[in-house]
Amino acid sequence: MKAPEFAYAKPGSLDEVFDLLDRHGDRARILAGGQSLLASLNLRLSEPELLIDITGIPGLAGIAVSGQTLRIGALTTHRQIETSAEIARRLPLLAQAVGNVAHAAIRNLGTFGGSIALADPAAEYPACAVALGATFVLARRGAERSVKAREFFRGLYETALQPGELLTAGEFPLAAADYRSVLLELARRHGDYAIVGLAAHARVAGGRISDARLAFLGAGSTPVLAVRAAAALENRHPDAQTIAAAQATLADELELPADLYSSRATKLQLARVLLGRALAALAA
Numbered sequence: 001m002k003a004p005e006f007a008y009a010k011p012g013s014l015d016e017v018f019d020l021l022d023r024h025g026d027r028a029r030i031l032a033g034g035q036s037l038l039a040s041l042n043l044r045l046s047e048p049e050l051l052i053d054i055t056g057i058p059g060l061a062g063i064a065v066s067g068q069t070l071r072i073g074a075l076t077t078h079r080q081i082e083t084s085a086e087i088a089r090r091l092p093l094l095a096q097a098v099g100n101v102a103h104a105a106i107r108n109l110g111t112f113g114g115s116i117a118l119a120d121p122a123a124e125y126p127a128c129a130v131a132l133g134a135t136f137v138l139a140r141r142g143a144e145r146s147v148k149a150r151e152f153f154r155g156l157y158e159t160a161l162q163p164g165e166l167l168t169a170g171e172f173p174l175a176a177a178d179y180r181s182v183l184l185e186l187a188r189r190h191g192d193y194a195i196v197g198l199a200a201h202a203r204v205a206g207g208r209i210s211d212a213r214l215a216f217l218g219a220g221s222t223p224v225l226a227v228r229a230a231a232a233l234e235n236r237h238p239d240a241q242t243i244a245a246a247q248a249t250l251a252d253e254l255e256l257p258a259d260l261y262s263s264r265a266t267k268l269q270l271a272r273v274l275l276g277r278a279l280a281a282l283a284a
């Protein structure tokens with residue numbers, strides 16, 4: 001199928017973007033890397049009258065550390081994240097995640113902001129952002145606000161972005177040296193969206209786990225923070241009994257919608273296995 005007809009604009013400043021958003025409202029769509037949006041147009045899942053290509057706007061791409069925060073601009077590509085020494089050193093969870101995002105050709109064009117704004121529940125960055133306690137910067141004409149990742153993802157492909165707003169960056173707090181993180185997922189083929197995945201981040205001191213943030217992907221309509229599993233682990237050695245107790249909480253915490261390939265029971269089993277593997281990796 002071919003995309004429906006649409007007008008195209010490539011503004012050179014944020015002011016111009018806000019003008020276009022004000023004028024066209026929800027009949028306009030932001031175009032970043034186009035890796036998800038263009039496919040959805042070709043499938044006629046949406047029929048915007050205007051695409052606003054933001055790739056010509058200066059200052060929206062890049063990775064920078066300031067104090068205890070690492071900022072990733074919305075237009076930063078997956079490839080830039082994959083090859084960033086700062087990300088590898090300071091946000092190892094994201095460094096592990098990006099290798100699982102699609103395939104090289106898509107990673108060359110797809111952007112951080114596009115992935116966050118799309119809010120696919122099986123995508124890696126949203127779960128990482130929830131696990132790491134990130135916030136997103138949302139800009140509109142003359143104003144900016146920050147929204148915590150946990151509050152940003154509202155439902156299936158639904159976010160806190162309001163009409164007229166643009167996501168400009170994600171801000172990640174840098175963790176203390178005794179925090180570890182691991183990203184694990186199970187997909188039908190490497191690079192496909194995960195069936196189930198887990199972004200895990202925790203303090204590990206003296207072999208004990210504390211302050212664990214376990215964000216599952218593919219486990220509900222948004223990333224799901226498994227707070228009961230984290231409570232079962234708090235200040236404990238991840239021995240077999242503790243791991244089993246944490247795994248047992250998942251049946252109640254994860255939605256795990258069945259799909260064409262996997263039942264809820266299968267996904268629950270995969271989630272339990274991932275949690276066990278993640279705890280072993282964190283404690284190793």
Ligand SMILES: Cc1cc2nc3c(=O)[nH]c(=O)nc-3n(C[C@H](O)[C@H](O)[C@H](O)COP(=O)(O)OP(=O)(O)OC[C@H]3O[C@@H](n4cnc5c(N)ncnc54)[C@H](O)[C@@H]3O)c2cc1C
Pocket residue numbers: 029030031032033034035036037038039074100101102103106109110111112113114115117118122123124125161165166167168191192193194
């Ligand atoms: C075959 C295939 C496999 C894939 N596998 C994975 C995978 O395993 N994991 C994964 O995470 N992703 C996967 N993706 C998606 C890929 O990561 C996309 O690049 C990403 O989701 C969207 O980024 P984009 O820059 O291309 O956004 P676009 O396609 O341009 O936009 C996506 C949506 O976000 C909106 N948008 C974009 N930028 C902004 C902004 N700054 N502010 C507000 N709204 C904005 C657009 O209006 C649109 O609704 C896959 C894609 C394909 C085609």
